Amino acid sequence: MRQFIQNYSTKSRARRAQLFREQFKPDFTTKILDIGSETGENIYLTLQGTSVLPQNVFIADIDPRAIELGSNKFGYNPVLLDESGTLPSQFRPVLPPT
Numbered sequence: 001m002r003q004f005i006q007n008y009s010t011k012s013r014a015r016r017a018q019l020f021r022e023q024f025k026p027d028f029t030t031k032i033l034d035i036g037s038e039t040g041e042n043i044y045l046t047l048q049g050t051s052v053l054p055q056n057v058f059i060a061d062i063d064p065r066a067i068e069l070g071s072n073k074f075g076y077n078p079v080l081l082d083e084s085g086t087l088p089s090q091f092r093p094v095l096p097p098t
Contacts (some may be wrong), residue, residue: 017046031056033079033091038063040070058091 008043026032028051034043037059040078054075067078079088 010044011045013045017048020046021050026050026052028056030054031058033058033060034086035060035081037061037070038066040067040074043076044074060087060091 008082019052024030026047030050030052032043032047032052034057037043038061040059043057043059045082055077057074057076058079059067059074059076060079060081061069062081062083064078064080067080071078079091081087
């Protein structure tokens with residue numbers, strides 16, 4: 001049963017990654033902010049086969065060790081989050097004045 005669940009999970013993740021690539025068509029100009037990324041392993045798998053540059057990927061998490069590992073392994077930019085739920089200012093959308 002455990003193997004069945006693992007296979008199902010892996011196939012589901014692969015389908016979601018394919019859907020993401022088809023819908024968004026990321027390229028070398030695309031910037032990605034992966035919130036709750038842990039080590040960035042899932043976004044790495046999602047972006048395989050695209051031309052997204054590692055320096056355009058930001059992995060954000062509350063675990064400093066996880067994002068450090070991901071940064072070292074994949075070349076992604078680490079973004080340490082606190083538990084307030086607020087994004088660092090560099091990632092907040094700029095809205096036009098009303």
